[in-house]
Amino acid sequence: MSGGCITxxxxxxxxxxxxTGLRVELWLIEASETGFAEGRSLxxxxxxxxxxxxxxxxxxxxxxxxxxxxxxxYAGDYFRDEQRRYMFDGEPVFDRIPxxxxxxDANSHYHIPLLVAPGGYSTYRGS
Numbered sequence: 093m094s095g096g097c098i099t100x101x102x103x104x105x106x107x108x109x110x111x112t113g114l115r116v117e118l119w120l121i122e123a124s125e126t127g128f129a130e131g132r133s134l135x136x137x138x139x140x141x142x143x144x145x146x147x148x149x150x151x152x153x154x155x156x157x158x159x160x161x162x163x164x165x166y167a168g169d170y171f172r173d174e175q176r177r178y179m180f181d182g183e184p185v186f187d188r189i190p191x192x193x194x195x196x197d198a199n200s201h202y203h204i205p206l207l208v209a210p211g212g213y214s215t216y217r218g219s
Contacts, residue, residue, distance in 0.1 A: 095153030096199045100163060101145040104170075106209040110144025113173070114208075115166035118150040120159060121192065132162065156198040163204055165189040171210050184210040191215050 098118060102111035118136040135155070138146045150163065168187030186208075195202055203218035 096156035096195075096197070096201065097149040097153055098151040098156070098161065098163075098195070098202045098204070099146065099149045100204050100206065101143070102140050102165065102206045102208060103144055104209070105207050110142065111140055111170060111206075111208060112142050112144065114140045114144075114170040116140065116146065116150070117164045117166075119162040119164065120157075121162055123160065135161075153199070156195065158195055158198050160192060160194050161202075162190050162192040165191070165206050165208065165213075167206075167208050167213065170208075186213060189213055193217075 100116060102114050102116070103109070104111040116138055117134060119132045120135055122131045122133065136150045138148075138150070141147055151161075165188065167189050168184050171184040189206065189208070191204055191206070193202065193204060201219075204215060205218045207214045
């Protein structure tokens with residue numbers, strides 16, 4: 093991809109497969125003059141495809157700013173889905189997983205993947 097963008101993908105580590113149909117939201121975190129988070133604006137919402145990816149970047153180069161963003165992954169809804177309930181007893185530990193990160197260079201690709209299971213998760217800056 094040329095230019096800046098924000099992308100993600102989600103792998104269900106409890107099944108060893110991509111997480112299909114997991115809702116993802118991208119928020120812009122607005123800071124006050126003191127630098128503390130003051131509010132947030134929803135920029136994009138989508139669900140993962142059969143490959144655990146989104147069909148388009150969460151944010152493209154035209155909209156990218158050097159700013160703080162947050163991706164919210166709806167893991168609880170994903171694991172409570174009828175097709176996945178048989179895999180574990182009870183409720184998943186994590187309902188919504190917010191990953192807050194800073195974009196320093198609006199011309200760079202920020203890939204923020206999520207590895208998720210009913211009882212835990214991990215993330216990193218991918219390529």
